[in-house]
Amino acid sequence: MKLLRNTKACLPILMAVALAACETSGTAARPEPGADPAGVAAGTAAGGATAAGTGSGATASGTMINREGPQAAVEPGRSATGDWIGGPEGTLVIYFDYDRSSIRAEYGEILQAHGAWLAANQGQAVLLQGHADERGTPEYNLALGSRRADAVAQALTALGAGSAQLNAVSFGEERPAAEGADEIAWSKNRRVELVYETN
Amino acid sequence: MKLFKLPGEMASLGSRVYPPSARTRRPRSRALCLAVLALLPLAASAQLDIVITRSTQRAIPIAVVPFEWRVTLGLPYDFARIVEADLERTGQFAPMGRETMITRPTRFSEMRLDNWRIMDVEAVLVGHVSGSEANPAIEFELVDVYAGKSLLVYRLQSTRDAFRATAHRIADLVYEQLTGARGMFSTRLAYVQVTPGREEFRLIVADADGQNPIVVLRSAEPIMSPSWSPDGAYLAYVSFEAGYAEVFVQEVVTGSRRPLSPERATSSAPAWSPDGKLLAVARNVDSNSDIYVYSVDGGSPRRLTRHPATETEPEFSADGDRVYFTSDRGIGPQVYGVPVQGGRAQRVSFTGSYNARPRLQPEGNQMAIVHQQDGRFRIGLLDLRDESLRLLTDGPLDESPSFAPNGRALIFGAGTAAGRGLGVYFIDSGILRLLRAPEGILREPAWGPHETQPNLQGPTP
Numbered sequence: 178m179k180l181l182r183n184t185k186a187c188l189p190i191l192m193a194v195a196l197a198a199c200e201t202s203g204t205a206a207r208p209e210p211g212a213d214p215a216g217v218a219a220g221t222a223a224g225g226a227t228a229a230g231t232g233s234g235a236t237a238s239g240t241m242i243n244r245e246g247p248q249a250a251v252e253p254g255r256s257a258t259g260d261w262i263g264g265p266e267g268t269l270v271i272y273f274d275y276d277r278s279s280i281r282a283e284y285g286e287i288l289q290a291h292g293a294w295l296a297a298n299q300g301q302a303v304l305l306q307g308h309a310d311e312r313g314t315p316e317y318n319l320a321l322g323s324r325r326a327d328a329v330a331q332a333l334t335a336l337g338a339g340s341a342q343l344n345a346v347s348f349g350e351e352r353p354a355a356e357g358a359d360e361i362a363w364s365k366n367r368r369v370e371l372v373y374e375t376n
Numbered sequence: 377m378k379l380f381k382l383p384g385e386m387a388s389l390g391s392r393v394y395p396p397s398a399r400t401r402r403p404r405s406r407a408l409c410l411a412v413l414a415l416l417p418l419a420a421s422a423q424l425d426i427v428i429t430r431s432t433q434r435a436i437p438i439a440v441v442p443f444e445w446r447v448t449l450g451l452p453y454d455f456a457r458i459v460e461a462d463l464e465r466t467g468q469f470a471p472m473g474r475e476t477m478i479t480r481p482t483r484f485s486e487m488r489l490d491n492w493r494i495m496d497v498e499a500v501l502v503g504h505v506s507g508s509e510a511n512p513a514i515e516f517e518l519v520d521v522y523a524g525k526s527l528l529v530y531r532l533q534s535t536r537d538a539f540r541a542t543a544h545r546i547a548d549l550v551y552e553q554l555t556g557a558r559g560m561f562s563t564r565l566a567y568v569q570v571t572p573g574r575e576e577f578r579l580i581v582a583d584a585d586g587q588n589p590i591v592v593l594r595s596a597e598p599i600m601s602p603s604w605s606p607d608g609a610y611l612a613y614v615s616f617e618a619g620y621a622e623v624f625v626q627e628v629v630t631g632s633r634r635p636l637s638p639e640r641a642t643s644s645a646p647a648w649s650p651d652g653k654l655l656a657v658a659r660n661v662d663s664n665s666d667i668y669v670y671s672v673d674g675g676s677p678r679r680l681t682r683h684p685a686t687e688t689e690p691e692f693s694a695d696g697d698r699v700y701f702t703s704d705r706g707i708g709p710q711v712y713g714v715p716v717q718g719g720r721a722q723r724v725s726f727t728g729s730y731n732a733r734p735r736l737q738p739e740g741n742q743m744a745i746v747h748q749q750d751g752r753f754r755i756g757l758l759d760l761r762d763e764s765l766r767l768l769t770d771g772p773l774d775e776s777p778s779f780a781p782n783g784r785a786l787i788f789g790a791g792t793a794a795g796r797g798l799g800v801y802f803i804d805s806g807i808l809r810l811l812r813a814p815e816g817i818l819r820e821p822a823w824g825p826h827e828t829q830p831n832l833q834g835p836t837p
Contacts, residue, residue, distance in 0.1 A: 311791070313732070313775075314775050316658065316702075316733065348598065349621075351574075351598035351600065358773065358791070
């Protein structure tokens with residue numbers, strides 16, 4: 178996989194692939210979970226007694242969590258400055274079967290490429306975000322997303338990546354790539370996204 | 377709000393029997409002693425309250441007469457309307473329309489019972505509001521029309537900002553008198569609202585009828601699994617604000633909050649022990665999710681399950697001796713139970729290939745679960761005595777059941793063809809209501825405990 182050492186040369190191709198990936202992953206404008214822990218501004222919540230009356234608006238002040246400081250990469254495989262750091266081959270989303278965390282054979286070559294690239298770029302880290310579709314209970318799906326992210330991490334480790342380069346997290350069913358209550362949407366949501374981080 | 381029975385009225389009403397205590401009373405009127413019911417209203421704030429199914433059970437015909445406003449100053453407040461709405465919402469009561477009331481008495485002694493018998497009304501609630509505007513007294517009386525006697529007489533001191541709560545308290549007392557089950561109108565709900573585009577996640581606390589929603593936490597990252605402490609003072613929940621799932625504990629009134637674990641470890645699905653001292657959570661350690669128990673005060677967690685399969689969704693038994701949880705160690709997820717001190721896990725659910733997220737019925741023998749069959753996720757009641765399963769909802773994507781503290785209703789995340797909202801199912805009437813947000817989706821509801829009622833200690837001397 179040395180051919181991809183110079184990622185700049187491959188930029189046009191990778192950009193195209195990355196765009197395609199973004200279409201299905203729909204991650205464009207979301208804050209990066211890999212960012213620093215959010216600054217938490219405590220506020221006064223729910224002064225115990227709620228006023229009688231209509232109270233229709235959910236406008237009372239609450240504890241507000243703000244993301245402060247510089248935003249991290251907003252696209253998988255792309256740094257904050259827009260540089261492609263997504264490793265080889267461009268595929269950044271691994272899809273799964275329903276209620277499964279086993280990696281389909283079709284992703285073997287792609288993971289091989291990522292594993293080798295990570296082995297050759299020890300300074301690079303990748304965040305593995307596991308997701309589930311909306312079917313099943315939210316808590317169970319959180320665990321399912323973990324299993325998927327961990328499965329990808331184990332595969333990459335076996336293919337040469339160092340464990341320090343891999344950070345697996347699960348978002349369960351909370352961050353779907355596609356909205357909708359049908360198999361078309363669900364199949365896009367059962368996934369692990371590889372998010373390359375700037376080091 | 378002060379709430380006490382009316383000793384003075386007791387004398388004036390002669391030999392009428394007063395319930396000895398609001399807690400231990402049983403329905404005593406034969407005419408009114410119908411099926412046991414349950415209740416609770418999920419009304420709509422700006423939200424829409426849709427009745428999905430109608431009750432097939434007979435509802436108690438009741439007249440809630442508008443309370444006379446005798447306070448010289450101040451805008452009249454319609455207590456009766458709120459009481460009526462609370463009762464009606466359960467499907468266990470059929471309130472009579474105001475326009476058909478021939479008279480509007482304010483106390484039992486003014487009533488001509490024949491007038492009400494003609495209307496086939498079995499119970500009548502009458503009352504009036506008097507005293508100063510700053511601290512008015514609400515006196516009310518519940519009358520059994522057929523037995524010809526007064527069942528309840530109370531006076532409540534209240535203030536304007538507590539009028540609504542006072543009305544819910546009145547509904548609680550009427551409900552308990554007529555059904556034998558403690559009322560649940562004075563309780564609160566917690567749930568998660570997700571705005572369109574999932575741009576903001578809000579943890580909301582609202583009254584049991586869906587009114588007065590208050591945002592107690594906002595975040596750009598997901599919020600999950602709210603869980604009330606047994607005293608209702610704290611909420612535990614999962615926040616992704618640090619980039620991963622982590623359990624936080626927040627004091628509801630002040631909003632002060634902290635992560636459960638000082639080590640900031642990944643954790644999820646918090647569940648309180650009945651004494652409020654322990655929190656069971658799922659932790660993912662070395663690619664394996666198991667159940668751990670934390671002291672709420674901090675310290676290191678104790679591992680409760682040890683299995684390579686996924687264990688999550690813990691729930692304490694009422695006596696605190698066992699922890700139920702979901703595990704997919706068999707074929708598909710099923711519910712298991714394990715002694716809280718550790719030991720061998722025993723399977724609890726056996727019907728079908730998918731039973732998850734157990735929640736125990738307070739004062740009952742049922743366990744609410746999510747049951748999946750043929751791709752439909754439905755809320756079911758599992759009887760722990762005979763293992764029978766009764767499905768309550770149709771799905772197809774129902775989840776997150778949570779019992780009202782009296783065990784007579786449950787709220788859940790309803791995934792219907794029409795979209796996601798909160799469903800409220802009343803066990804005794806079989807009625808199902810749906811609460812939806814004007815925008816975004818509502819999910820993961822948790823029904824809070826009975827409010828502590830220091831002023832409901834019985835008659836004043």
